Amino acid sequence: MSVKIIYKKNLSKKNFSNEVLFIDEKFNISSLKKHILSSEYSYISDLIKSSDLQKKILTFDYSSKKKIILISLKKELNSTEVENLGAKFYEFCKSFKKYDYHINSDTVSIKFKNLIGYFLHGFKLKSYKFDKYKTKKNRKNILITVTGKNISSIKDQIKFKAIEEGTFYTRDLVSEPGNVLHPDEYAKRLKSLSKIGLKVNIYDEKKLKKLGMNTLLGVGQGSIRGSYLVTMEWKGLKDKSKPLAFVGKGVCFDTGGISLKPAKFMEDMTYDMAGSAVVVGLMKSLALRKAKVNAVGVVGLVENMPGGNAQRPGDIVKSYSGKTVEILNTDAEGRLVLADALTYTEEKFKPKFIVDLATLTGAIIVSLGSEYAGLFSNDDKLSNELIHAGDNVQEKVWRMPLNKNFDKLIDSKNADMQNINYVGGAGSTTAAQFLQRFILNKTPWAHLDIAGMAFSKYGGALNSGGATGYGVRLLNKLIEDHYE
DSSP: OEEEEEEESSOOOSOOSEEEEEEETTOOGGGGTTTSOHHHHHHHHHHHTTSOTTSSEEEEEEETTEEEEEEEEOSSOOHHHHHHHHHHHHHHHHHOSOOEEEEEGGGOOSOOTTHHHHHHHHHHHHHOOOOTTOSSOOOOEEEEEEESSOOOOHHHHHHHHHHHHHHHHHHHHHHSOTTTSOHHHHHHHHHGGGGGTOEEEEEOHHHHHHHTOHHHHHHHTTSSSOOEEEEEEEEOSSSOOOOEEEEEEEEEEEOOTTSOOOSTTGGGGGGGGHHHHHHHHHHHHHHHTTOSSEEEEEEEEEEEOOOTTOOOTTOEEEOTTSOEEEOSOTTOOHHHHHHHHHHHHHHHHOOSEEEEEEOOOTHHHHHHTTTOEEEEESOHHHHHHHHHHHHHTTOOEEEOOOOGGGGGGTOOSSSSEESSOSSOSOHHHHHHHHHHTTOOSOOOEEEEEOTTTSEESSOBTTBOSEEOOTTHHHHHHHHHHHTO
């Protein structure tokens, strides 16, 4: 089921199947007199007396061909509440047999900039469904015509659509099965983003070997697929100001390698590239909305397989930074991919800050469940900006500790460091502590462990289950509020 939205400043004479009207939280309908027929007003006046006014949305069957839908608005609302209301309205729409709606924006009586924009943004985000491989699809379309003076500006419409398309692209990538979206195909898809204005560079295995990215290459060496580092640059400013950098873990499928995972739920490891998908979706959004910022996205794309050439526990590899790593567990592979990507990003682009995203540890789910992503950072300012941005768009983060005392847990007797903490405990923190060692020039850096947030089996306020797209809206908000 797809959604199409048409904006018109003047009310059409077309007789819509469903009329959507906004009223106050007490369902006082007197303000609707000038917007609906007197017969409709009398009909609603009678029925509303016996309705449950605790609900936020009421529907009335005016005839066999027409519904009147009343949506109540509190005096004080924030954008999150408006988006959630739009998402709730989508759930209502799915249950109706008719899919033609008219939203009269002139019935909005509260002062809230862009209320209709946020309402429809929530509606669209909730409407996403990944049914690419279903032989029987719901091909019905929901058509929404919006009229009145309170519609979003063209600029805001473009912004909302860009964020939606970026989020949906992320969800699409995360939802693809591993036999389809392997590193070779992933790199090919990213190359196509050059059409929307991104400068895309793809580093294949030959180039990566020359650069010395052995921690990244080691993860993918057991697979018949290639390993890649892909950079995507967006230059929204004419000056040569330092870019904002976003780095993502792209393990397209993670068997655990020689340190093989249990069979149960291994199918979920198609989602182990979600960090990279967030970076890609963000970069797409920035390009589509012509964001006034310089930014770069960097993703490491590999497949972790237990082949005859796979990396072994006990191997020692030299990273791009020159530091050596002893591999004690091949299932702690994401940090190895990020290690080379982080150092390269810092050295190559000299960014204002680096934010990396990864489905890195199961331990973060033990700590925070599916309510918060874990935030680890060397910079208070960047941390606070991420926390506030997350709160504003329902993509929350919780700051977790980093401390030099954790270093002893990842120091190796045989190399500069080891890739897991064998003592036990602080799994997410020691993973982040490992990553921090590859930030060499004190660049402000934040690591978001999104293992509990990238996928939801039960759905959330703005998604219906499956890939969430978590992170795209968060980072868009960070940029919009602080760096544009």
